Amino acid sequence: MPQLDQLTFAQLRDWLSDRLQLRGLPAATINRRRDEPAYEFPLQTWDAGNDAFRRSFARAVNQILKDCTHNPWNPEHFHNLAALIEEGSIDSAAPILTEIAYAGTWLRRTNGRWLHMLVLRTLLALGHNLTPKFWLDENRRLHNEYPELIFRGLLAHGFDEAFPRLNQIAQNPDSMRRILNLFPSLIDTNGLDKIKQLATDAIPSVPDNIAREIENWFPQWDYGTLPMPDAPHYRIPDEEMAEIINQQAARDRGWDHALTPTRAAPILKQAVVSSAA
């Protein structure tokens, strides 16, 4: 393995590019038995390097990123580059990442959404929190494939921006499960009670299948059950309330079956109007 600080800029750039793509001699010294990540040694060298070396190293990383703009790598390999930038906090890469993110050209390529997610993840790690609207727009561009990243982007603006929007980003149980993967870390940082309360408060606003996913997750992962929603905070959703009234009305009239939702709707609407009057 060469001494990285002895290499010319072009040699360093090529060595780094090959190493992160697990190619040739630069990848030869990765300790595969230990599952060593490809970026581990370059990261250690970056951390320990003097100013001159770090300038050259950052320049090499940025050059590789620019080269990627037109010819993106395999996502597994791009993850190595992204992880190096994230864990090394190589801030100078942010403008290039921003350019790639806003252009959105990778989205049209094979594995485009995966690559685009890695770009956004790296930007977020560098402290570019952007705006809640940006993250919601990106959720649409990513076809809701990476809801955990969108939730992280919203969390960067506070719990109040993230939890109430669960109903927008958790569109099915699978996407909710991906968001719940972030919860152990949130619990470590903020305490179990706080996260349970935030989850409990969010439940009334999400569809039943998502609510069930949240409720089941806590005991399944050994965090105990969620507290029952407090009465003053809990509001039965309108559709659910309408169905309860409908069933009760059927029983009061001695009918075998309640009205179908289509037939019940105008009657219930009238009942609500009368009640309001």
Next chain:
Amino acid sequence: MLARPPIWLFLLIFGFLLVTPAPPCYDFHMPFEDFAQTPERRTIVEDIKRTTSNPNYTLNPYQTFDNMDSDPQLDRIQAHDPASRSSLIDLLEDKAPANDAERLDHISDFCHTHTQRGEPANAVNSATLGHVNNIANLANRVRAATGETPEQARARIRQLVRISEPAQRLNSQKQSLGSAPLSPYQMWAFQDEEHAVPFETFPDSREATVVRLGLGHYDNTGDELVRWTHRLPSNINPFKPTAWDADASDVYWRPGGKTHPLRPGFGDGLSEVVHDPISARDFVTPAAPLEV
């Protein structure tokens, strides 16, 4: 008419067959020196020995070279095969590395290029295998396709391996870790032929596991380790490891198809194999932490 041979001749032949040991499985051992037929090639062999030496491994600084030189699994590979010892000498003759660092890169790259060349371990295909891994590397692996930070992925795995109810732990791990390969490289695993569950005779202790399985790269490090058992899917085949699988720097490995305990008093070696990476969907028992 020929005379009938005397009875003592039969006894002599029978006695000779009885005391002669059976031939070894591989009756031609071709160490490096057999391919070093010129002074230049002999120098290359000496270079390999020096380059792969590790003075910190006081038991035998030349352990890696000795592994490559004596591994019976490599004896099976014919001289003209690109994975043979002879081909490594050819490669270094061709590349003529300028220094030991470059030479080591070439040797390591040769090893990585020729993995899984040992005998197929067909008996292991349906066996339950044991494996030890590192939480930080697993986290890095699983987050390659997620929007998590390294800390978030590590916290997820730490919680997943500590779920108290084993069946729930297994289900949650399969669901949360999914079908992503758990390593970018080939994996090592072992089988305990005398017990259906590979870790049955192991304590939960990190040290006992690391030492018994000969995992020198985890000995006295701060890595958080987990262990699990898995069964190979039908599209993945196990092989007996060779010195190329063990790489140019692993002084803790020994040829012969068994794990090599780092220190005496931690049990015997167990059959080991290498195979392509598996996913959490192949777990038989869930990942559990090795306690420090």
